[in-house]
Amino acid sequence: MPDKQLALVTGASTGIGLELAKCAAGSGFDLIIAADEAAIESAAAELRTLGGSVQALQADLATTEGVDKLCAAVGSRPVDALLANAGIGLGKAFLDQDFQRIRRLVDTNITGTLYLIHRVGKEMLQRNSGRVLITGSIAGFTPGSFQAVYNASKAFLDSFSFALREELRDSAVTVTCLMPGATETEFFRRADMMDTKVGTEKKDDAHEVAKAGFDAMMSGESDVVTGMKNKLQTTIANVTPNEVLAKQHRKMAEPGTAKS
Template sequence: MNEVRPLAVVTGASSGIGFELAKQFAENGFDLLVNAEDPGVEGAADRLRAAGADVQVVRADLATFDGVEQLYASIAATRRPVSAAALNAGVGQGGAFLDNDLADEARIIDLNITSTVHLAKRLLPDMVAEHDGRVLITSSIASTMPGSFHAVYNASKSFLRSFAEALRDELRDTGVTVTSLMPGPTATGFFHRAGMDDTRVGRQPKDDPAKVAKDGFDALMSERGKVVAGSLKTKAQGVASKVLPDKLKAAAHRRLAEPGSGK
């Protein structure tokens, strides 16, 4: 009789940290249900299948209520318990708050915050009923500092870190654990999509997404509450953020994220 593999759900899985998280699950004995809005998720799924996982793809825009419901309906249709979920989908938008379009800022809130709360609300009752489950929520080292010229994004990641830590405490006697993943600047398409190619942070060397995902996966499976993931530089930044005053952190973020700072 074939052994039944546990099922993991990964959002934002077409590239970057999300794809690398899905790869970690595939290489460690999980089947996958992966989500992204873009068509690249189909090619990502093919690469994940090469690692031996059964992979189901759900293309849906999680920035919409219907998109999250579509994803959860597909999860429910598997009739399999979700052993692990990486709620990773997210977006950013660089630039001054006064200059950015409201629609772009609202999408950050809709995707980063609202969809994470919505999907957690759907998944967690099922996990608690099974007395088993692990949830990884992708926050950021940005959650620890005021985000000058990235104001809504940093605030969204602060929400996610607080949300993850609160859920972890609420669920401590249920058999379900919640882990906050806090990467630093990572070599993905994030900064280009956020319009930050001309910034210092957009041009500086970045962490390997595979290393970030490995740190996050290991923390999740070890049932740790949070992990600052990536390079030693990022981990040192996490330590420094605990002691530096917000005024200095905001000024440092300005130097990194202000438009034109990379010229």
């Protein structure tokens, strides 16, 4: 039986997911990393330089088949930390979006994430040991005009993580929600948002965001909002009417708002 603990990290080919995997490797975890793109292999090569075992899997985690494939790769080895980070964004007005892209966002951010946590979490509860980190977002605090489905998906994950944590309160399984703001990753380019203010302005550092989330998970904290500006934003959002928040979000995310 391996002596090292095992961390399972999804969406680990780039951005916050890759940085979370680096944090886990640096803390002595063996890794199984997954993403839906071939870049997961180059991410694995980079992670192997940090020591420890790294197994990479290209799988579509928007599907039950993809999640099953990932769980099959884990096999009977206990997962000590599940870092459920896989997620995609989608910009522009809801009625202008292609519905297949909308459906894929929901399947990736919500359905696939829930299915993976359900499968791995059951085994953790049976063992009465394990840590779960869910990448939510401060976007979940705000009705996201011109990012409507994305923000709603993150509101779902933020809410779900607190509910699951409470259900597991009497066990030794912890659930932590990482709620970053806009972060320097491939997210906005892939979401077709490079013509927006939020897509082009300065963003948080992915490594710092991931480290805050990883440390919170290891400490068993309920949640972490990264950065003072984001903490202030969430505090204000809690006392601001949703109609006002939606209008404010338009100024950030509507196509054509990028600074020239």
